[in-house]
Amino acid sequence: MYSTFAEVKAALSSGNTALNILEGYLSEIEKTKDLNAFLEVFTDSAKIQAQEIDVKIKNGNAGKLAGMVIAIKDNICYKNHKVSASSKILEGFESLYTATALQRLIDEDAIIIGRTNCDEFAMGSSNENSAYGVVKNPLNKKTVPGGSSGGSAAAVAAKLCTVALGSDTGGSVRQPASFTGTYGSKPTYGRVSRYGLIAYASSFDQIGVFSNSLEDNALVLEIMAGKDENDSTSSSKSVHSYEFEKISSKKKIAYIKEAFENEGIDAELKENLNQLFDHLRNEGHTVEAVSFPYLDYMVPTYYVLTTAEASSNLSRFDGVHFGHRAKNALGVEATYKESRSEGFGLEVKRRIMAGTFVLSHGYYDAYYTKAQQVRRLLQNKTREIFADYDLIITPTTPSTAFEIDSVKDPIQMYLQDIFTVHANLTGNPAISIPFGVNSTNMPYGLQIMAKAFAEKEMFDFSAYINSIKKSLISS
DSSP: OOOSHHHHHHHHHTTOOHHHHHHHHHHHHHHTGGGOOEEEEOHHHHHHHHHHHHHHHHHTOOOTTTTOEEEEETTBOOTTSBOOTTOGGGTTOBOSSOOHHHHHHHHTTOEEEEEEOOSGGGOOSSSOOOTTOOOOBTTBTTBOOOSSSHHHHHHHHTTSSSEEEEEESSSTTHHHHHHHTOEEEEOOTTTBOOTTBOOSSTTTOEEEEEESSHHHHHHHHHHHBSOOTTOTTSOOSOOOOOOOOOOOSOOEEEEEHHHHTOTTSOHHHHHHHHHHHHHHHHTTOEEEEEOOTTHHHHHHHHHHHHHHHHHHHGGGBSSSSBSOOOTTOOSHHHHHHHHHHHHSOHHHHHHHHHHHHHTSTTTHIIIIIHHHHHHHHHHHHHHHHHHHOSEEEEESSSSSOOBTTOOOOHHHHHGGGTTTHHHHHHTOOEEEEEEEEOTTSOEEEEEEEESTTOHHHHHHHHHHHHHHHHHHHHO
């Protein structure tokens, strides 16, 4: 099947049709049901889209994404289609409108093939928390694809679509991209509208992109980006072309000393990073270690703040205002309790309880206020680094994908996000690009973080890394 949009366009130029390309993907999805990547395939509506696009192609007025087949994470709204955030509490709910980011892709003639499995309400780092079962990593079915956007990552890696959308609250696009050998980007906070994205933690969430090529990632993100009147947190900064340009000046690159020295980092990944740094220095770039003394505080700060926001955002799903209602509940209080107990999974309940606790009287200042203060310290320190450096490089994840059901302790699971939460806490754009495989033939990613709204520079440097990495890793 076609893994990139360039391949799709070449097929269309050779006389193939969008409908035929779509049917090829549909056939592949049917063959790989055991991955559990899709919760629902939009066969009928996707075929109608494809037929309409074939007419546009024939008439010469098709959009920029004509023939691109896109899957969407099951927390992105699509009018007249079901959306559940992989939770029983929203089972059977059909969206009344389409998310702005998704509508912009549809307006450019993308075909929406289906909704992908994810950790319930985007809460997880392995895609083991879905109410509809675990997603398997297509590269090794014994391992997780990462989370929370594991279904989208698996769909792209298995070539079940051209591109997929996910959401990234603490690394939920970049971490699964690392585990599946795909590209996964998170834009600057406010760069892409959150309208139509079911909220987990509103000051962190961003819609991101999975792809098998850097070009596809940049193109889709560019089309989604921009001000949206329906999202007051979306930025009014103009969006420039993300088309790659050759790097014309030597860059100053920082790497986080504490991240690089972390005991949990895969030794082979560390060796490849050292080779990369040496190569960049030989090319005239500055590559220096910078101390980021708050590394150990990032995950705790992230979980205090995100659980607090989740407690607030998910309070509406109570069986009265929205969501599943317990059939045998008598009275208002029992309806709330039983509906939420039946509707939410264990991890979501854990985070709601934690968030309610940190917001409660007597603990608010000790936890929530303190975490906000630490977040500001993190933002200030990051700005300080970017005053002297163009980009920050870290591993995306400390290791390759772990086996399904192998991480039992919630705290250990939370630490999977140790390198990715930084960009969400500070609002910076970041991308995970495939950076090689270890001796077990499983991939890991390189994370490149840029200044706020410097997605263009991030993509340009990623393209440069791509141009040198093949010879670098094989040497």
